[in-house]
Amino acid sequence: MGNRASLSELTEALASRCAAGKKQTEQFVHLFFDVVADNLLKDKIVKVRGLGTFKLVNVDERESVNISTGERIVIPAHSKFTFTPDPVIRDEINKPFADFEATPLNDDINLDEINAIGDEPDNIDTPEQGAEMPDEMKGIEAPAPVLSGIHSVGGRAVEAEAEEQKTVAIGGAPETGDEGRGTAVSLSSSDIEEASDTDVSETPEEADDEDNSDVEEETEGRTADIVETEPAAKPSASSDLSQPSDSSEFPKATDPSDTAAPAEHLEPGELPTDSEVKPTATADRTNHVGEATEVDDAVLVKRASVVEHADIVHNATIMSERKSRWWVMPLLLMCALLLFSLGYYLGGGDRLHIKSLASDLIVKAKQKSSKADKKAAITKEDSIKAEEAKQRADREAAEKAEREAKEREARELEEAIARYPQVKDGKFLIIGSIGTDTMRVGRTLLNISRKYYGTTDYVEYICIMNGINNPDIVPKNAVLNLPKLRHKE
Amino acid sequence: MNNKQLISEMSRRSGLSVADTQTMINGLVAEMTEVLVSDGAVTIKQFGSFEVKKKMERVCQTPSGQKVLVPPRLVLSFKPSPVMRERIGEEEL
Incomplete structure (x- = not known):
C-alpha cells in the first residue's frame, strides 16, 4: 500500500x-x-x-x-x-476481512489472557496456569490432609486389625478372625469415605496404645489381657459415642466383634470370670491380675495350655500380620492416590474445560483467519489475472484504434498540407483554419497574430494563408483566414 | 446533490451526452475502487486523498452489557487537501 x-x-x-x-x-x-x-x-x-x-x-x-x-x-x-x-x-475494500463476524464473548473469559495468547501462541498454558494457581493450590492442599489422614488411619487400622486378630486367634476361632478383619477393613473404608476425621484417627490410636501396652505386659494369663482390652477399648468408644462426631461408626463397628469375640469363643470355664471381670475391669489392670489369680487351679492349667497354644498362634499371627501389612499398605496408598486424582479431576475439571474451550476458540479463530487469508489470496490472484487479461485486450484495442487514427490523421494532414500553401523552411505547417477575422481600421497583422496565437511570430503564416505578398499592405476590411498550425515533427 | 444531478451537471459542463457522462463517471468510480483495493491510496491534488486504513480488532460493549469482539476491517477514509480545506473554510487543526 x-x-x-x-x-x-x-x-x-x-x-x-x-x-x-x-x-x-x-x-x-x-x-x-x-x-x-x-x-x-x-x-x-x-x-x-x-x-x-x-x-x-x-x-x-x-x-x-x-x-x-x-x-x-x-x-x-x-x-x-x-x-x-x-x-x-x-x-469491496473490506473483502479480505469479509469473513470475520463480531462474536459475543462470555463474561468469564479473561481478555488479558486472550491478548497474551495472541501475542505468544506457544505459551498458551503458562499464563492461564499462573492465574489459576491459587485456586489449584487450594484444591491440591485440600486432598493432602485427606491423604495423610487416610494413611495414618489406614496404618493404625491395620495395627488395630492385627491386634484384634491376635485376640481372636487366642480365642482359637478363625471365623472370628475373619470377622475382626472384616470390621477393621470396614472401619478403614468408612474412614476413607468420610475423608479423615481426626477423632476417628485418634480412637484407634488410643486403642492401639492401650493394646500395645497390654501386649507388652508379661502376665501369666494372657486371657486376662484379652478380657482387659475389651473394657479398655469400650470406654474410649463410649466416650467417642457421646461426642457428636462421625467417629460413632468406629465404635459401632468394632464393638460387636470385640465383645462377641470373647463372649463366644472363650472357653466356657472362663466365661464366669470374664463376666465377673467386666464390670470392674474399667478400674485398673492390677485388679484383673489379682482376680485372675483367684481363679481355680483347673482353670489355671487350662489357661496355661491356652497360653502355650496362644504363643504358637501368636507367632503365626505375627508372621501373617507382617504379610498382611506388607500388601495392605501399597493397596491403601494406591486407593489414596486414586481418590486424590479423582478429587483433583472433579475440583479442577470445569477449569480445565474452560481452558480447553478457550484454546478451541483461539484455534478456531486462527483457522478462520488463515482460511480467509487463503481465500483472499486466491480471489486476489484470480482478479489480478482477469485484470491483466482485460488490460491486455484493452491495450490491444486501444493500440489498434490509435494506429488507425494516426494513419487517418496522417492522410488528412498530407491532404491539408497539399491543400494549403506552406511557408518554405518554416517551423510550422498550415493544416487548416481556425476561423476568420476582418481587417478593420487600426488593426495590424501583428495585432491579429498576437490575439490568436499569443505571439507576433505567425504573421508570415497568415500572409501565406491569405495570399498577401506584402505584409505592410493589406486591403481595408479584408477577411483573413487564420491558419491552423502544426509543428513540423 | 444526488447522483442524477451530478451527472446532468457534468454532462452540461463537459459537453458529453448524459449516457456518456454516466459511463465515464461509473468507469472513474470503478477505476478508483480498483486502485484503492490494489494500492490502498489515491491522491487528487486539488481535492484530497482517499486512503484505505486498517482498523484493528477490538472489544466493545453493547448497551445491554454484552461484550463483543469486533473483527478487524479495512475502511476507506478521505482527507481533504489543503487547497480544498481553504476553499471550504475548514480550520486546520
Whole structure:
C-alpha cells in the first residue's frame, strides 16, 4: 500500500478502460472533482453512486483549553469535511476481512489472557496456569490432609486389625478372625469415605496404645489381657459415642466383634470370670491380675495350655500380620492416590474445560483467519489475472484504434498540407483554419497574430494563408483566414 | 446533490451526452475502487486523498452489557487537501 496512485495514473487507467483520449479523460476527471467541490460548497452534500457521500458539516464555535499553557481559546465556527463510503466500495475494500463476524464473548473469559495468547501462541498454558494457581493450590492442599489422614488411619487400622486378630486367634476361632478383619477393613473404608476425621484417627490410636501396652505386659494369663482390652477399648468408644462426631461408626463397628469375640469363643470355664471381670475391669489392670489369680487351679492349667497354644498362634499371627501389612499398605496408598486424582479431576475439571474451550476458540479463530487469508489470496490472484487479461485486450484495442487514427490523421494532414500553401523552411505547417477575422481600421497583422496565437511570430503564416505578398499592405476590411498550425515533427 | 444531478451537471459542463457522462463517471468510480483495493491510496491534488486504513480488532460493549469482539476491517477514509480545506473554510487543526 506504499505507492499512492495519483491523478495521472488514475486518468491513464480510465482512458484505457473507456477507450477515450488521454487528454479528454484528464479533463473529465478534473472536471468531475471540480464539480463535486463546487456543489459541495453550494449544497453542503454531494452523493456519488459507488463512491460515497461527501458532506460539509457546520461546527459551532466552542471554547477549548490549550493543554500546554492552560489558556482558554475559542475555536471559531467552521465547516468540517466528512466522507462516508458507499456500501459497495466499503464492502469491496473490506473483502479480505469479509469473513470475520463480531462474536459475543462470555463474561468469564479473561481478555488479558486472550491478548497474551495472541501475542505468544506457544505459551498458551503458562499464563492461564499462573492465574489459576491459587485456586489449584487450594484444591491440591485440600486432598493432602485427606491423604495423610487416610494413611495414618489406614496404618493404625491395620495395627488395630492385627491386634484384634491376635485376640481372636487366642480365642482359637478363625471365623472370628475373619470377622475382626472384616470390621477393621470396614472401619478403614468408612474412614476413607468420610475423608479423615481426626477423632476417628485418634480412637484407634488410643486403642492401639492401650493394646500395645497390654501386649507388652508379661502376665501369666494372657486371657486376662484379652478380657482387659475389651473394657479398655469400650470406654474410649463410649466416650467417642457421646461426642457428636462421625467417629460413632468406629465404635459401632468394632464393638460387636470385640465383645462377641470373647463372649463366644472363650472357653466356657472362663466365661464366669470374664463376666465377673467386666464390670470392674474399667478400674485398673492390677485388679484383673489379682482376680485372675483367684481363679481355680483347673482353670489355671487350662489357661496355661491356652497360653502355650496362644504363643504358637501368636507367632503365626505375627508372621501373617507382617504379610498382611506388607500388601495392605501399597493397596491403601494406591486407593489414596486414586481418590486424590479423582478429587483433583472433579475440583479442577470445569477449569480445565474452560481452558480447553478457550484454546478451541483461539484455534478456531486462527483457522478462520488463515482460511480467509487463503481465500483472499486466491480471489486476489484470480482478479489480478482477469485484470491483466482485460488490460491486455484493452491495450490491444486501444493500440489498434490509435494506429488507425494516426494513419487517418496522417492522410488528412498530407491532404491539408497539399491543400494549403506552406511557408518554405518554416517551423510550422498550415493544416487548416481556425476561423476568420476582418481587417478593420487600426488593426495590424501583428495585432491579429498576437490575439490568436499569443505571439507576433505567425504573421508570415497568415500572409501565406491569405495570399498577401506584402505584409505592410493589406486591403481595408479584408477577411483573413487564420491558419491552423502544426509543428513540423 | 444526488447522483442524477451530478451527472446532468457534468454532462452540461463537459459537453458529453448524459449516457456518456454516466459511463465515464461509473468507469472513474470503478477505476478508483480498483486502485484503492490494489494500492490502498489515491491522491487528487486539488481535492484530497482517499486512503484505505486498517482498523484493528477490538472489544466493545453493547448497551445491554454484552461484550463483543469486533473483527478487524479495512475502511476507506478521505482527507481533504489543503487547497480544498481553504476553499471550504475548514480550520486546520
